[in-house]
Amino acid sequence: MSHKPELSFRQIWNMSIGFLGIQFAFGLQTANVSRIFQTLGADIQQIPLLWVAAPITGLLVQPLIGYASDHTWGRFGRRRPYFFIGAVLTTLALVAMPNSPALWVAAVMLWVMNASVNISMEPFRAFVADQLPTSQRPTGFALQSFFIGIGGVLSSILPWVLARIGVANVAPAGQIPATVRIAFYAGGAVMLIAVAWTVFTTREYPPERLHGFSDSLPAHVDADVSRAWRPGLAMLAAGAAGVFVIWQFAFGWQLYLLAGGLGAAGVLYLWLSRTRSTGMIRQVMTDLYGMPGPMRRLAWVQFFSWFAMFALWLYATPTVAAVQFGSSNPLSAAYNAGANWADVLAGAYSGFAVLAALVIPLMVRAAGLRWSHVINLAAAALGLISFLWIRNPDWLLLSMLGVGFGWASILSLPYTLLADNLPAGKMGVYMGMFNFFITIPQILAASVLGVLLHAFFGNQPVYGLVLGGLSLLIAGLCTLRVAEPGTGSLRAAGPIAPV
Secondary structure (H helix, E strand, C coil): CCCCCCCCHHHHHHHHCHHHHHHHHHHHHHHHHHHHHHHCCCCCCHHHHHHCHHHHHHHHHHHHHHHHHHCCCECCECCHHHHHHHHHHHHHHHHHHHHCCCHHHHHHHHHHHHHHHHHHHHHHHHHHHHHCCHHHHHHHHHHHHHHHHHHHHHHHHHHHHHHHCCCCCCCCCCCCCHHHHHHHHHHHHHHHHHHHHHHHHCCCCCHHHHHHCCCCECCCCCCCCCCCHHHHHHHHHHHHHHHHHHHHCCCCCCHHHHHHHHHHHHHHHHHHHHCCCCCHHHHHHHHHHCCCHHHHHHHHHHHHHHHHHHHHHHHHHHHHHHHHCCCCCCCCHHHHHHHHHHHHHHHHHHHHHHHHHHHHHHHHHHHCHHHHHHHHHHHHHHHHHHHHCCCCHHHHHHHHHHHHHHHHHHHHHHHHHHHCCCEHHHHHHHHHHHCHHHHHHHHHHHHHHHHHHHHHCCCCCHHHHHHHHHHHHHHHHHHCCCCCCCCHHHHCCCCCCCC
16 A cells, blocks of 8 residues: 655645635635625624625535535546636626625625635645645645635735725715725636636546555444434424524524524434435435544634634624724725725735744644644734724734734644544545534624624624634634644644745
8 A cells, every 4th residue: 555645845836826716706705795785785783694695605515515526536637626617606706796786686696606615615625635645734734824815915905905006995875896896806817817727737646546545544434323313303402492582582583593503403413313315415414423523623613713703704894994994884985994904904814824824834843733723813812802902003913913823723723633534535525514613603603793792782893803802712722622633744844935
């Protein structure tokens, strides 16, 4: 049985560059969608619910695409067809999104954009694990973080740069400013070119060869699902109880989404315990029920980390506009100046994430995987909470330094831990499933943050960022529950070398 051969740095670079395009598209979305929604008439309470399209789409699409890519092989490879199809669809969505004539159209386009991005994005994580031996996976995931940072910088500052060179940054009511529209058009081009670069400069191992490498874990044995009715019944009961409490106390109707999702998961587990189906849905649910122990522990880390990041994406723009620039009116020059500075801040934390991608391997060598992640999450938590007392917008760049290190860590270290504990034949589906713990907390955030801000914080969006900071501190505590693996290869990995 042979070892998986090491790849050259240029080969790892080529296989990772597609993430530049994916993050360019994703960065435009996270930095500008709240602005688009407010411009088209959404109020601050509606924004979380409108954003819920993103996590729900990921929840539905990613495990199915992961499963499908695990079972795909043809003349164009295993993962690469999904990269390219997703890139084409995302490009079309990016062109259409800023031309939405009404709020409901923009909400629908967010669904389409997220489904398309997820088709490309999900197989990329499995692609690294497929192609690289264990010793090079930290470099592969760190290089993905590097390109995520570059893409985030460019996409986030583009509207600001366009405004600086004279492109109109304010538009009549119901129209999206030209700075945003042109940025989205550019994002479509970058997405298509970057993903095409990866597709046409890389190759993939046929499944039979991939499974024969000595560093591939044995085939995973399906779990016994005969008792899946137990958690299913508990989830169904909890969802029903939630619906009753929401109705009885007239809580925000957004919470029905959360309770309904919990009940739906319960129904699926009950179905799993009884079905004789052998199809894709049954297999995905079986793998979810029997997920490896390390993945279960990492799930909590991801859950609280991504709750925090979603709070940042929801409330950074309205917070900066209201707190540092003094306006909540999306038609005002002050609001749009604040929105552009929020884009710059998003670019700043993405830029700092590029720096962090170089530094994190050194941190791991010195402090280990767990403590490196804890330190980075704590720095990000402080960065989010600091929005509460900082009034000079320039000083928010320092806050973004902490957020950037946390973001780079979230994008790399948990995946490095996970990849070494998954069988090659199910890498795609488990990587997709791991994203449940990215999407579910975003659905939770979309369901409860608006209600919490209205009930306890006078609809002040800055407190959404404070809650995000507290969530990152909890994620750090959860990280301490994850066993430090034997990471000889990881500790030996140095910083990313230049091309």
